Amino acid sequence: MDSMGHLKQRNLVTARERLRDQVANALRAALISGELRPGEVYSAPGLAADFGISATPVREAMLDMAREGLVEPVRNKGFRVTEVNERDLDQYTEIRLLIEVPTVRGLVGTAAREELEALRPVAVEIVEAARAHDLIGYLEADRRFHLTLLGLAGNERLVETVGDLRKRSRLYGLTGLDERGELLPSAEEHLELLDLMLAGDADGSEACMTRHLGKIRSLWAAEATVPDQRHA
Incomplete structure (x- = not known):
């Protein structure tokens, strides 16, 4: 040829x-x-x-x-x-906490200020998508924010691992969370996290990230208890 x-x-x-x-x-x-x-x-x-x-x-x-x-x-x-059960969600959240919380803490004071500020438009995009009930837009912006932030640590395998965990958990119950008005407060935590990191508050950033991931898991649990009316 x-x-x-x-x-x-x-x-x-x-x-x-x-x-x-x-x-x-x-x-x-x-x-x-x-x-x-x-x-x-x-x-x-x-x-x-x-x-x-x-x-x-x-x-x-x-x-x-x-x-x-x-x-x-x-x-x-x-x-x-694939069906995701409560045990799966607990384990995915536990692994993300073990990886993301110390990574975010380590980035406080080491990540360049301009690198963190570059994430602000993405954090705003997350909030705007949540406010507009644009779930696909929310997920895409949320993925970019978290993986880009973790990428500042310079460990590509770490980013791949968290990316895979996110896919497997699929942010279960997102539609129900949006319908109950619980998605916007979670979205706004991205801006709070950025502000804490830019202020050099390592303890505050760690607490915010822990709360953010824990809230997602608690919202999943709440979603699991809501009857699915579509099959009623």
């Missing part, structure tokens, strides 16, 4: 991978927002029809999600959305 043929083939592969990633992100968002329900089985052709694309990138995206533990293959049927 000539060099032009190699180029065309590489461009085709890149475009296909990009489509697969776009589909995977859209499916993760649907899963987080509750459009894809835990325990339900979804077929690649059925989801592909919703997207208006072929089934191949959807199937590839679902296999990527299966490797992350978000879904599991069901022979001759499709993929079942």
Whole structure:
């Protein structure tokens, strides 16, 4: 094959991978927002029809999600959305507390002021998304804030680990939290955390981060006790 043929083939592969990633992100968002329900089985052709694309990138995206533990293959049927139980949520939160709280404390006084200030527009975006009931926008901004903040510590594996934990927990119950007006106070804690870090308050920053993650877990627990009217 000539060099032009190699180029065309590489461009085709890149475009296909990009489509697969776009589909995977859209499916993760649907899963987080509750459009894809835990325990339900979804077929690649059925989801592909919703997207208006072929089934191949959807199937590839679902296999990527299966490797992350978000879904599991069901022979001759499709993929079942993994159910997250209370024990899972407790363990994910415990690991995030062990990682994120000391990391945030360590960044106080070591992270450059301009690096922290660069996160303020993202923190504002989180609050605005919560106020507008834009759950997908909230999740994307929340993810960028937390992972970018942790990235200031310079440990890429740490960021990957927390990113994976976030995917697995999926911020369970987000729709219910928004409906009960409990999402905005959690969103505003991102601005509080930034202000504490910029003030050089290590103890305050540690306490804020601990409270923030603990609140998310308590909200999950509250969500688990609310009857699901959609199946009533």
